[in-house]
Amino acid sequence: MKQPFGVILAGGQATRMGGGDKGLLKLGEQSILTHVIERLSPQVAGMALNANGDADRFAGLGLPVLPDSIEGFAGPLAGVLAGLDWAAAQGGQTIVTAAADTPFFPGDLVPRLLLAGEGMKNPLVLAATPDAARGRARHPTFGLWPVALRDDLRSALEGGLRKVVMWTEQHAGREALFPHADAFFNINTPDDLTRAEDML
Structure with a gap:
């Protein structure tokens, strides 16, 4: 199978951060989004950003910006669809998505997802982590x-x-289990941003 394309999902409304683009907030010397791009880019064949509104605010990142094709903030699946349509135009077979507000996701995200999808006609795999309450x-x-x-x-x-x-x-989707419970720590609130600064 060809290497997947990467799509960063930045289409959310960031209400708990007071609106705007969480991914453009500073974490250390660069934006949260730049941390995400640096983690994802070595793992994929090419990258795009799913975001709505004026694409010019992301111009400095050098990525194609894909708006949702479904009206009215339909959630992450609308961003996935935008990414799949973009990848299809590049001749891609699969995409891997990452959230724009999750700067410390695993450096082996893509290999683990691909491994979990082996043998599937249409590989469809979500990341998962251990959870004390739900397993x-x-x-x-x-x-x-x-x-x-x-x-x-x-x-x-x-x-x-x-x-x-x-x-x-x-579609009989599978899960890829990542061992660390906080592997997908995401920044939703100002307190989370403070914690991320400590983690950095």
Whole structure:
């Protein structure tokens, strides 16, 4: 299988941060998004950013900016669809998504997702970590997604589906378990940003 393309999901509304783009906030000497780009780029064949509104605010990153094609903030699956359509135009077979507010995700994200998807006709895998209460926690913004299912996803979104796991389970999606519970620590609040500065 060809190396997947990478799509960074930055389409959220960041309400707990007071709005705006969380990914453009500074973490250390650079933006959170720059940390995400540096982690993802060695693992993928090429990258794009899913974001809505004026694309010029991301001009300094040098990435194509893909808006949602589904109206009205349809959640992460709309960003996945935008990424799948973009990858299809590049001749890609799969994409791997990463969230724009999660700067410390594993450096072996893509190899582990690919390994978990081996043998699947249409590899569809979400990242998961151990969780004391639930056994494991899924991280639906970090996944491996097949271009072949993009029209199915479009139909599901147009029909009102919004929950990532509902759609992945319809297609016998798998999980890739990452051992560290905080591997996908994301920055939602000012306190989280302070904690991320300490982690850095």
